[in-house]
Ligand code: SF4
């Protein structure tokens with residue numbers, strides 16, 4: 001197995017390292033031959049499993065992901081950056097040269113694409129593991145499922161189902177909270193509502209999400225577009241369902257927006 | 260049934276103490292996390308005295324009032340289902356040994372429950388789940404072990420929420436059966452009705468007074484008040500055929516535009532019983548737990564089969580839920596699957612109200628295509644015959 005990093009914060013790879021107890025058993029079952037976060041010793045491919053973290057934001061990376069794909073049997077993307085472009089996909093709504101001028105003293109030294117995009121926009125991906133960051137138990141299950149040749153247990157339903165299973169009182173109904181749980185894929189264990197915070201959508205859109213209905217309900221008295229748009233545009237801003245809904249209700253969006 | 264009697268309010272504490280002494284885990288209403296939930300109760304002090312709730316589609320609030328009563332509210336998001344049919348349960352396990360796989364059925368020993376404050380609609384819901392889990396050819400051991408020892412203290416509603424419609428479903432607000440004891444809260448005491456001999460003996464050491472005419476009429480008036488406060492209605496006449504004959508009604512598309520398919524309605528519904536079973540292995544793959552978890556027809560993967568997903572859009576999932584609840588449930592279990600508690604209305608994050616959806620279908624007969632004649636579904640097609648033995 002190889003672990004590869006693109007534009008990302010390393011948080012998802014760290015989830016692999018934080019598997020502590022399980023990591024030893026995992027290391028028994030597979031050889032990790034490329035994992036710079038853990039060891040500077042790397043071996044060349046081919047790889048049975050490539051775990052890919054991060055999004056594509058540069059030309060160099062656009063070519064590098066082609067190489068990773070070429071040498072890997074299963075390519076699994078991990079985290080919101082790799083599956084949806086990450087928080088850095090906010091650049092997709094702005095002007096690249098503005099950002100470069102604002103951040104860097106010598107912008108001409110920076111070579112970057114105008115967009116941050118998911119790995120699947122560039123190569124064929126065998127499995128996408130959601131989350132910002134991913135849930136380490138889901139990561140272990142995906143690795144186990146590849147070893148056992150079975151489907152992984154990564155449900156596609158809403159966060160609400162897990163919220164109810166753990167007995168949390170719905171804060172959207174009882175406290176008028178703005179919660180993305182009904183349109184967000186489960187995986188985190190419904191943590192935020194249990195701490196009286198609305199879901200931030202870390203795991204991206206659930207299967208067949210009805211974002212427009214939820215957004216219209218919240219906009220009818222509970223939230224303004226100025227509050228709701230940034231919620232839809234965070235870690236999974238460029239996931240199509242969240243992007244389209246955010247763009248629909250964005251009062252400032254002119255034709256110069258994302259495509 | 261014997262004549263009701265009267266106890267002072269504080270006697271309820273002695274009843275709770277006695278239940279605890281006899282080894283019951285007493286569960287009852289309690290204010291937690293901005294709602295009235297069903298939790299462990301040690302004494303009357305834990306009860307939501309003076310609290311009131313207000314409910315409407317997609318909205319729930321609980322607030323202190325200047326009232327003194329212990330049960331002047333209706334339903335919260337919890338139901339007794341979570342105790343009798345736990346959200347997550349390990350049902351069996353298997354282990355790899357030198358002699359091959361070893362299988363064990365997990366038998367647990369749940370506590371003896373005493374439910375305090377069960378409303379009429381909830382009694383009806385427990386009876387519905389009894390038919391599902393105990394009266395078919397397959398008895399569910401997890402449910403059975405919990406249900407058999409459960410002691411039920413019902414409470415007659417003296418107020419109703421705007422989402423309640425038990426009167427339409429014939430389930431309330433008066434508790435008629437399926438309880439050990441039933442209370443009606445007056446200003447100066449509880450009227451107690453005894454439903455079982457077990458209930459009778461549980462109050463044997465309380466200070467019981469004979470009920471006088473005034474108390475009897477107060478109790479009547481308060482129960483009538485709850486009835487009068489119920490404004491929501493569902494016309495159930497011919498509802499089974501109405502829904503099954505309208506499977507192509509355009510209104511299903513209308514509700515699909517609003518429904519999030521989030522599963523909340525099925526989770527809070529006290530009669531919904533669906534679950535999924537999965538095997539979870541340890542890292543080395545030699546120890547496997549078979550887990551049962553609450554699941555829902557609104558989960559897209561719930562109808563996933565070898566040939567794909569059967570109900571692959573929100574329209575078909577909402578339609579499945581409503582037609583099962585209100586129509587095919589009659590064929591399967593000889594009753595409606597809805598007891599009119601209104602939880603699905605309050606706890607739907609976008610306030611979808613099943614009574615309004617049914618009315619919309621009833622009020623706009625769908626006639627621009629010829630519908631096939633629906634034959635009454637034979638029992639055998641929906642469920643195992645009653646005398647079936649596995
Ligand atoms: S709190 Fe959020 S995630 Fe939980 S049930 Fe309510 S809407 Fe769904």
Ligand code: SF4
Pocket residue numbers: 333334378379380381416418419420423424425426430431432433485489599600601
């Ligand atoms: S539906 Fe009827 S029985 Fe149930 S809480 Fe409301 S008034 Fe009481």
Ligand code: SF4
Pocket residue numbers: 517518519520521522523524525557606607608609610611
């Ligand atoms: S009816 Fe409401 S609670 Fe039920 S799945 Fe649809 S949106 Fe969720």
Ligand code: SF4
Pocket residue numbers: 524527528529530531584596597598599600601602603604613
């Ligand atoms: S369908 Fe709704 S009103 Fe009927 S029993 Fe279930 S939660 Fe209560």
